[in-house]
Amino acid sequence: MEPSKHQIAIFNEVQNGKYDILVKATAGSGKTTSIVQASALIKKGLDVAFLAFNKSIVEELTSRLPDTITCSTLHSLGFRSLYKWFNPRNGFEITSFKTTKFIRDVLKNDFKLNSKDESKAIWVVNDLLDKARLNIVENEHALLSEISDAYGIIWSNDEMEIARRAYDLLKEYNEVRFNDKKLVDFTDMIYLPAINEVQMPKFDVVFIDEAQDLNKCQQILVTKIKKPKGRAIYVGDENQAIYAFAGADADSFNSLANENTVQLPLSVCYRCAKAIVREAQLIVGVESIQPFEGQIEGLVSEESWESIREGDFVVCRNNAPLFSLYFDLLAKGVKAKIKGREIETQLLALVKKVRFSEVNEGLSKLDLMIEKTEDEVRKKGNPTPEKSPKVQSLKEMVNIIRFMSEGKDMMGEVSDLLNEIFNSDVDGATLMTIHKSKGLEAQKVHFLSPELIPSKWAQTPKDYIQEENLRFVATTRGQAHLNYIKNYKTRVEVG
Secondary structure (H helix, E strand, C coil): CCCHHHHHHHHHHHHHHCEEEEECCCCCHHHHHHHHHHHCCCCCCCCCECCCCCCCHHHHHCCCCCCEEECCCCHHHHHHHHHCCCHCCCEEEECCCHHHHHHHHHHHHHCCCCHHHHHHHHHHHHHHHHHHHHHCCHHHHHHHHHHHHHCCCCCCCHHHHHHHHHHHHHHHHHHCCCCCCCEEEEHHHHHHHHHHCCCCCCCEEECCHHHHHHHHHHHCCCCCCCEEEEEEEEEECHHHCCHHHHHCCCCCCHHCCCCCCCCEEEECCCCCCCHHHHHHHHCCCCCCECCCCCCEEEEEEEECHHHHHCEEEEEEECCCCHHHHHHHHHHHCCEEEEEEEHHHHHHHHHHHHCCCCCCCHHHHHHHHHHHHHHHHHHHCCCCCCCHHHHHHHHHHHHHHHHHCCCCEEEEEEEEHHHCCCCCCCCEEEEEEEHHHHCCEEEEEEEECHHCCCCCCCCCCCHHHHHHHHHHHHCCCCCEEEEEECCCCCCCCCCC
16 A cells, blocks of 8 residues: 555655654554654664553564664663663562562551451552652652542552551662662663663664653653654654553643654544544544545444444443443343453452452442542542542442342352453453553444543543543444444443
């Protein structure tokens, strides 16, 4: 296929320009193929890096890129730089339990919790410490509570105090460079090089894929690995920035440009049928996405959930309707599975707290947990705790557990059912949240309950932008057929 006019403009700027480039690449635009081709146009003798989103993409791209280009994740570059930075005699040890160590130190010395509360505290505080580092929080006493509110992390007053003390210990430990063998976890691989004078490899040209999802640590590292007169070529789509809750900087993409940055579009969608692209244009405008001339017309429809067949994708704003739909499909003889390791882990953690209780007693305990969480949020000065992301998240998970416990005697039976629902070996329809659908595609995609966007809890302009981005991502997963399942009567109340 001949390159499009947009691709030609990108190739010319990469080959002949001297400034940073910001490529606005819409869904299904072949952005990865385009920047791989563009990388081959870089002058010989220059040091070039291609930064991919995860390890699997690095492995895929390595065979497609010239051998002279360093293809890596930022985590991998950070890891190699830390190895040189630390005392070579002592080195460091990679562990996934680094923050857990400091949390346990705090628990051992200052808190007496039962085993169930201790397990929950470790899980919650680990999440808090990860988000705090990704956002480079300096004053943990002022900002840790803001991190938990922003990301919907459910915590108690004890857990917040544990987080503060553990973060103090963590910072103190990280500030001592030349001691015994250092412990380093996955977040440290970008956090420590971002906050310290770690010597990073330098490149004349740096390509960055999925640039809209860069968190603050990653943004800093890009500036560190680019030579003083080097160039950064960012590729991404502000309309697909949906990971602010996971640590990505919500303003990342637009903040990457300065007065000298050359901004170029890659707005032709090769994935979606023309009818689907027209739907997407209603969300982001005709300038942001256009159909490929040779694409089929395709179909956009409004059909009931009963039109779902094995092999189809179903995407939804919230988890709750997906669980209701799973059982509706099962009753109709349609095999299905739910995609999402995180929600499975969170649900299992809640069930574990009440697993030895009878159903009614267990649900009462979970309802009390909601009330306690609302009270804690209210005490912090929030006049509307029900709008807090942490309360919403907890309510929705409890509602799912309530639905799944129907007809059960003991709460422990729900655990077995959860393991069955998330069984990835099942061939059938794949049900997932819109967040989990990013980067995926299928011939027929069902958009379940589109009226859930925007969320009833969205309040700020940034909230509403994220909601419309979710709508755009959901709309552009289908290759030939997009079906709206409107007003689905879910039996699980959305949080």
